Amino acid sequence: MEMGDKDKFELEKRSDNHINYHSPDSMPSDWRYSSANVANSSLGLVSTDNQMPVCRGDLVGVSSCSSASMVDSFSPGQWDHPTNSQYLGFCDISVQNNASTSNPMGIRKGGPASLRTGLDKTLDIGWNPPSSMLKGGIFLPTAPGVLPQSLSQFPEDSAFIERAASGLKSLSVVQGQKNVMNMGDSSRDTSLSVEHVAIEGSPLKNEKKSGSLVRSHDEAKQGVGGSGNESEEAEFSGGGRQDKPSKLEGNGGEQSAKSPASKKRKRNGQDADLDQAKGTQQSVEAAKDNPEVQQKGDENPTSTPIKATGKQCKLGSQASDPPKEEYIHVRARRGQATNSHSLAERVRREKISERMKFLQDLVPGCSKVTGKAVMLDEIINYVQSLQRQVEFLSMKLATVNPRLDFNTEGLLAKDILHSRAVSSSTLAFSAEVPMVYPPFNASQPGFIQASFPGMESHSDMLRRAINSQLTPMTGGFKETTQLPNAWDDELHNVVQMGYVTCAPQDSQDINGSLPPGHMKAEL
Amino acid sequence: MNPDHHSSLNPSSSLKSRFTKTFLRSLIKINKQRPFPYCPREIFQRCHRVKTAADKSLARAAGSRRVWSRAMLCKIRNRSLRRGCQQRPSVRRIIIGYQTTKKGYCLQKKMSDDQEVGTDQASKLRKLVPGGEAMDLCSLLDEAAHYIKCLNTQVQVMRRIADIHSS
Numbered sequence: 001m002e003m004g005d006k007d008k009f010e011l012e013k014r015s016d017n018h019i020n021y022h023s024p025d026s027m028p029s030d031w032r033y034s035s036a037n038v039a040n041s042s043l044g045l046v047s048t049d050n051q052m053p054v055c056r057g058d059l060v061g062v063s064s065c066s067s068a069s070m071v072d073s074f075s076p077g078q079w080d081h082p083t084n085s086q087y088l089g090f091c092d093i094s095v096q097n098n099a100s101t102s103n104p105m106g107i108r109k110g111g112p113a114s115l116r117t118g119l120d121k122t123l124d125i126g127w128n129p130p131s132s133m134l135k136g137g138i139f140l141p142t143a144p145g146v147l148p149q150s151l152s153q154f155p156e157d158s159a160f161i162e163r164a165a166s167g168l169k170s171l172s173v174v175q176g177q178k179n180v181m182n183m184g185d186s187s188r189d190t191s192l193s194v195e196h197v198a199i200e201g202s203p204l205k206n207e208k209k210s211g212s213l214v215r216s217h218d219e220a221k222q223g224v225g226g227s228g229n230e231s232e233e234a235e236f237s238g239g240g241r242q243d244k245p246s247k248l249e250g251n252g253g254e255q256s257a258k259s260p261a262s263k264k265r266k267r268n269g270q271d272a273d274l275d276q277a278k279g280t281q282q283s284v285e286a287a288k289d290n291p292e293v294q295q296k297g298d299e300n301p302t303s304t305p306i307k308a309t310g311k312q313c314k315l316g317s318q319a320s321d322p323p324k325e326e327y328i329h330v331r332a333r334r335g336q337a338t339n340s341h342s343l344a345e346r347v348r349r350e351k352i353s354e355r356m357k358f359l360q361d362l363v364p365g366c367s368k369v370t371g372k373a374v375m376l377d378e379i380i381n382y383v384q385s386l387q388r389q390v391e392f393l394s395m396k397l398a399t400v401n402p403r404l405d406f407n408t409e410g411l412l413a414k415d416i417l418h419s420r421a422v423s424s425s426t427l428a429f430s431a432e433v434p435m436v437y438p439p440f441n442a443s444q445p446g447f448i449q450a451s452f453p454g455m456e457s458h459s460d461m462l463r464r465a466i467n468s469q470l471t472p473m474t475g476g477f478k479e480t481t482q483l484p485n486a487w488d489d490e491l492h493n494v495v496q497m498g499y500v501t502c503a504p505q506d507s508q509d510i511n512g513s514l515p516p517g518h519m520k521a522e523l
Numbered sequence: 524m525n526p527d528h529h530s531s532l533n534p535s536s537s538l539k540s541r542f543t544k545t546f547l548r549s550l551i552k553i554n555k556q557r558p559f560p561y562c563p564r565e566i567f568q569r570c571h572r573v574k575t576a577a578d579k580s581l582a583r584a585a586g587s588r589r590v591w592s593r594a595m596l597c598k599i600r601n602r603s604l605r606r607g608c609q610q611r612p613s614v615r616r617i618i619i620g621y622q623t624t625k626k627g628y629c630l631q632k633k634m635s636d637d638q639e640v641g642t643d644q645a646s647k648l649r650k651l652v653p654g655g656e657a658m659d660l661c662s663l664l665d666e667a668a669h670y671i672k673c674l675n676t677q678v679q680v681m682r683r684i685a686d687i688h689s690s
Contacts, residue, residue, distance in 0.1 A: 348661060355664035362671050376644035379667060383651045386674040393681035394574035397550065399566055400688040 538584050539676045545580035546680065552576075575599060581677045591666045592673075594654025 337343075356375055360366045363382045369375050553572050579599050585592040645663065649655035652667050 351661050352664060355661065355668065359664060359668050359671070362668055373644060376648065379671070380644060380647045380651060383648070383667065383671060383674065386671065386678055387651070389678045390577060390674065390681065391570075391574060393678065393685055394577055395566075395570040396685045397681065397688070398569035398573045400685060 538673060539680060541584035542581050542673075542676060543680050545583055546577055547684070549576035549580055550684070575602075577677060577681060581673055585669070585673050589666060589669055590654045590658060590662070591652050591670045598653060 352372075356372060359379055360369065360375060363378050366375060366378045369378055550573065553569065553576060578595055582592040582595040582599075587593055587596075645660055648663060648667055649658070652663065652670050655663050655666060658666060
């Protein structure tokens with residue numbers, strides 16, 4: 001985690017600068033500033049030791065300590081910078097990143113009125129993204145409540161954030177899904193209470209939430225953060241309780257799933273976030289080694305981390321625009337959700353679009369088509385027409401007077417393989433096909449008529465298919481005939497198929513039913 | 524297009540050449556086995572046989588690495604088993620059962636994936652491509668692409684044969 005180290009250094013510097021906790025009113029500015037810092041740091045984590053999101057002075061100190069320890073718990077191997085600010089900054093940044101990266105899906109939707117303050121807004125914004133981030137496996141442990149205040153105070157935790165991000169990069173597991181939802185709810189709570197709860201809850205819930213985390217997360221988290229959590233808990237609880245014993249207790253109750261729904265959600269979210277943040281950080285290492293739940297996510301993390309870190313470095317200038325920032329979880333591309341589910345889905349979507357492009361090349365006349373639905377329709381029509389062509393040709397071959405024998409088989413094979421005659425005068429078919437259809441049913445050769453009952457349905461379908469295909473393909477025909485493309489034959493075949501299907505009906509002899517002109521065109 | 528591509532890799536065993544050889548052989552066999560059909564029913568039977576031979580040779584030429592070719596061969600085998608001999612019901616049931624369970628399970632699993640692109644179209648494509656029932660959209664598109672390529676070759680060769688015979 002080279003970037004992490006660098007960020008750590010920056011974090012330390014920043015934390016020194018932002019020692020003072022700003023009042024909640026000033027939080028927005030701080031948060032923005034911190035987000036700016038976060039932007040600067042790839043991780044976006046602003047570790048502000050001093051800027052612990054503590055409305056109360058007590059909490060600041062406690063949070064700083066706890067954050068420090070919490071940071072340790074997050075990634076003991078990676079971050080030697082355990083500072084509350086770091087942690088908070090982490091959360092903050094993550095929130096910011098989430099806000100920027102995640103779609104504005106929930107970003108302001110669920111924002112309760114209470115969060116309309118600067119803090120709240122940031123929390124809201126930052127909160128929703130975290131949910132998306134969590135999905136990507138980057139669960140930001142910071143409970144929404146914690147973030148608002150801490151956010152403003154952690155502008156300097158960029159280093160921490162970077163480290164966390166780098167650590168989380170390898171994390172593709174989606175733990176945040178559940179937590180995110182909780183976090184969203186919790187974000188609605190007041191920041192203060194949330195903060196405390198978050199701080200308190202994270203260490204407390206580390207163990208609890210570990211279960212929700214990816215199995216790798218659990219292993220890593222428990223192994224690593226166990227000690228840290230305990231220490232943090234003690235500190236947090238002490239600090240938190242001092243300021244808002246009622247809330248904290250309520251939060252504590254939440255942990256035990258007894259508190260009111262709102263608080264509970266908040267706390268759960270916070271805890272989950274915190275836990276996940278820690279767990280993810282811890283499990284990042286473990287995740288790297290352990291098979292990820294989402295293998296696709298694994299692929300992404302390896303490739304995107306570098307990309308993400310690079311992008312994070314450029315985020316500094318966009319401090320004022322939190323939603324644009326990436327979260328620590330570098331795996332996700334810039335501006336994209338980092339939930340592991342969404343990552344996997346993104347990979348899948350890319351695969352599908354790549355295949356659609358390939359199909360577009362295969363199916364003639366689809367170069368201009370855009371959109372999966374239309375493309376799929378074209379593909380379906382083309383496959384149907386090809387299958388009907390095969391049917392018709394087999395019928396034709398069945399009625400052909402067999403002049404084959406073993407002697408000529410080899411010659412025929414060579415002839416077929418090497419025949420590349422392609423006529424370019426197939427455009428005439430499009431105009432003639434409709435005219436051919438009417439006589440199709442009218443004149444049917446006697447000896448073939450009996451076989452047509454079986455084929456009439458085919459012919460009808462074929463007619464429809466060909467008609468449906470002709471429209472989009474007429475344009476393509478003209479193009480293809482002008483350019484002897486590889487699929488020119490197919491186009492001709494398709495057109496001729498419809499034409500040939502109808503044409504033989506006019507003549508009595510199916511063998512020689514194809515007009516010479518059409519035959520030439522085929523060839 | 525196919526021949527060129529394949530010939531660049533291995534001229535002697537391109538998809539087109541393999542299909543051509545196999546199909547011609549089966550055509551000759553069919554023509555030898557039955558007298559030239561004059562009544563519609565015979566023509567229809569013959570047509571069906573020719574079509575089956577074409578599909579079978581195409582599936583064989585495509586190789587067993589593809590899901591659709593394997594599924595097509597299975598279908599043909601099942602059809603012949605069902606039609607030809609009732610003496611091996613166990614084999615038939617096993618094959619059918621395997622296919623249905625696989626299809627059902629995969630369908631359930633992949634239903635959610637269809638919503639992204641359009642369930643109707645995806646299901647239509649599944650029906651068209653042999654063996655497409657038990658595939659996710661991603662591999663379905665993959666198989667469809669290869670299937671289209673092989674179908675093109677098939678149509679091309681068959682048309683050429685028909686032309687040669689008719690001219």
